[in-house]
Amino acid sequence: MSSIELLPRASTGVEGLDQVLCGGLARNRLHLLEGSPGTGKTTIAIQFLQAGAAAGEIGIYISLAETARELRDGARSHGWEIDKRIEILEQVAPENVLDPNHHQSLLYSSDLELGEALQRMFDAIERLQPKRVVIDSLSEIRLLAQSSLRYRRQILALKHYFAQHESTVVLLDDMTAESVDRAVHSIAHSVIHLDQLAPTYGGERRRLRVVKCRGQSFRSGYHDFTIAEGGVRVFPRLVAAEARAPRSAMLVSSGNAQLDALLGGGIEAGSSTLVIGPAGIGKSIIIFNYIAAAVARGERAALFAFDEELGLLMRRAKALGFDFEKMRAAGALFIEQVDAAELSPGEFADRVCRCVNSQGITTVGIDSLNGYQASMPEEQFLILHLHELLQYLNRRGAATFLAIAQHGMMGEMRQTIDVTYLADTVILMRFFEALGRVRRAISVVKKRTGSHESTIRELQIDGTGITLGEPLEEFHGVLRGVPVYTGTKPPLMDRPQ
Numbered sequence: 001m002s003s004i005e006l007l008p009r010a011s012t013g014v015e016g017l018d019q020v021l022c023g024g025l026a027r028n029r030l031h032l033l034e035g036s037p038g039t040g041k042t043t044i045a046i047q048f049l050q051a052g053a054a055a056g057e058i059g060i061y062i063s064l065a066e067t068a069r070e071l072r073d074g075a076r077s078h079g080w081e082i083d084k085r086i087e088i089l090e091q092v093a094p095e096n097v098l099d100p101n102h103h104q105s106l107l108y109s110s111d112l113e114l115g116e117a118l119q120r121m122f123d124a125i126e127r128l129q130p131k132r133v134v135i136d137s138l139s140e141i142r143l144l145a146q147s148s149l150r151y152r153r154q155i156l157a158l159k160h161y162f163a164q165h166e167s168t169v170v171l172l173d174d175m176t177a178e179s180v181d182r183a184v185h186s187i188a189h190s191v192i193h194l195d196q197l198a199p200t201y202g203g204e205r206r207r208l209r210v211v212k213c214r215g216q217s218f219r220s221g222y223h224d225f226t227i228a229e230g231g232v233r234v235f236p237r238l239v240a241a242e243a244r245a246p247r248s249a250m251l252v253s254s255g256n257a258q259l260d261a262l263l264g265g266g267i268e269a270g271s272s273t274l275v276i277g278p279a280g281i282g283k284s285i286i287i288f289n290y291i292a293a294a295v296a297r298g299e300r301a302a303l304f305a306f307d308e309e310l311g312l313l314m315r316r317a318k319a320l321g322f323d324f325e326k327m328r329a330a331g332a333l334f335i336e337q338v339d340a341a342e343l344s345p346g347e348f349a350d351r352v353c354r355c356v357n358s359q360g361i362t363t364v365g366i367d368s369l370n371g372y373q374a375s376m377p378e379e380q381f382l383i384l385h386l387h388e389l390l391q392y393l394n395r396r397g398a399a400t401f402l403a404i405a406q407h408g409m410m411g412e413m414r415q416t417i418d419v420t421y422l423a424d425t426v427i428l429m430r431f432f433e434a435l436g437r438v439r440r441a442i443s444v445v446k447k448r449t450g451s452h453e454s455t456i457r458e459l460q461i462d463g464t465g466i467t468l469g470e471p472l473e474e475f476h477g478v479l480r481g482v483p484v485y486t487g488t489k490p491p492l493m494d495r496p497q
Helices: 041-054 068-076 109-128 137-147 148-164 183-187 257-262 283-296 310-319 324-329 344-358 369-374 379-395
Strands: 030-034 061-062 087-090 132-136 168-173 190-197 204-213 222-228 231-233 272-278 299-306 332-339 361-368 399-406 425-432 437-447 457-462 466-470
Touching: 030 041, 030 148, 030 183, 041 061, 041 068, 041 132, 041 168, 041 299, 061 068, 061 109, 061 148, 068 087, 068 361, 087 109, 109 137, 109 283, 137 148, 137 168, 148 168, 148 183, 222 344, 231 344, 257 466, 272 283, 272 299, 272 379, 283 299, 283 324, 283 361, 283 425, 283 466, 299 344, 310 332, 324 332, 332 344, 332 379, 344 361, 344 379, 361 369, 369 379, 369 399, 379 399
Parallel strands: 030 168, 030 190, 061 087, 061 132, 132 168, 272 399, 272 425, 299 332, 299 361, 361 399
Antiparallel strands: 190 204, 204 222, 222 231, 425 437, 437 457, 457 466
């Protein structure tokens, strides 16, 4: 069988984008990068040219809108100095265009301006023989061409011209024309579309999509990206099927014999556990137990906190017997506070997966899923994001623990989104009233692998951690919050025997 010869690729210089394109942009082809103003087209274009310069390739940035000074100032804002192998060719209108004495009366000025601009471009190409070319932007060429027919013919001519010179060309389009002209979509070898979303609260969310790419595979769908000092960084959409690490059937202990017994001996490695209950019930403490137990076994753990300030979380954990500061100082615990208003779900998934892969994390805690949901500008896709993240972590052999706070304190409990079917194990926690006190109850309502207790037990939390009582066998309605006792001696933990 003859092997398929793939087109040689040119790195974009953008972290994550080459992964989306399965290697980069096809060499000696014409590519379109489109998006409204502010989406990052110029930054990506400069990174593309800088990557070529680092590989010893000559590049040229042909600007029909911005001056060379503006481009260099923009590069410096990212900490770059544009490489000497990159020439910036300004094609902005000369000063005499504004002089009424130079206006033509018999010919359209656009005919002369477009011809002059193209001639200067061709002269520079012949002189430099660049391997990488950026033309910014198509909107200016479209205005100068005036008709869609002339515009399409001009782009075709540019495509054939650059193919003869073996140049990889990136055309930028800010999509500011009154009418949408898709002519370049059919001409270009690949089309990358950039979006910018403005949620009601929080920073802008940016994403990109590869609309087409001839002759090569690519990762379809939307991919989140950010623009920060240092340039654009893309977070490829997570595909769980790509993780093929073998799973272990080993049981993971919580370090608490009573909790392990409730769970039939422990949680299976490479599985996900959802801890559900009202606010203040102790969901985080259940997760803390598994993190501390993993560190005690000599493993590494990670905790991503959405809901609580990191210093307060550390102090609260220490008061319960979990010295997270010491664990972090020893390199056994990675702990990070996540700002849901500033982080896209794609970036969060990328952080979690990088942490697991680079540091050999075996236990991951996410506290809480409510904060993760708040990071979603489109909540209807939360389940899809979460499904891929949990499946990926499961395949990597990491035990994942997620907390989700339900609305209400007693009686009927509600949650904004139901993800219980995604988790391998579900631990349910409830407040209930008995003998004039508000108490806590814990039970395991789901476990896909292995057996578990079906009992409901009372739970107490103090400075030594958690303690489980005897099964509440003679109570009915504990999960409703106001139980009815049918026996003679309630097996409650603080009742004298």
